[in-house]
Amino acid sequence: MNAEQRTYKGYSILINTEKDDTLGLWNGRYRILDKDGKVVYESFVPPLDEESKAQEAANIEARAWVDGDIDKLSGTV
Numbered sequence: 507m508n509a510e511q512r513t514y515k516g517y518s519i520l521i522n523t524e525k526d527d528t529l530g531l532w533n534g535r536y537r538i539l540d541k542d543g544k545v546v547y548e549s550f551v552p553p554l555d556e557e558s559k560a561q562e563a564a565n566i567e568a569r570a571w572v573d574g575d576i577d578k579l580s581g582t583v
Contacts, residue, residue, distance in 0.1 A: 512565065516541060519568040523560045526553065534560030536568040547571055552580055 512519045518539040523532050531553035538547045549571075551563040563580075570578035 510561065514569055515572050517546075517572050518543070519565070519572075521561055521564045521568065523557050523564070525557070529553065531555060532557045532560035534564035536564040538568055538571060549579070 510521045512521065520537040520539065522535045524535075525532050532555070533553050534551040536549060536551075537545050540546050549567065551560060551567055554560045554563060567579055570576070
């Protein structure tokens with residue numbers, strides 16, 4: 507598992523990736539925390555074939571949520 511924390515527009519974004527050994531795909535998960543460290547949203551992106559793709563997809567979706575751009579969200583919860 508790989509974990510990374512980023513800051514975006516006053517929110518902390520935690521991104522985790524984990525490989526599903528059964529399918530051989532990477533799962534990307536993101537959590538968005540407010541300034542008090544409370545989780546305000548968390549979700550997953552669809553499984554992808556590379557860890558870097560899963561990590562980037564999670565980053566894009568987390569930023570889209572912060573920006574209110576729901577068209578960029580995969581809807582995977």
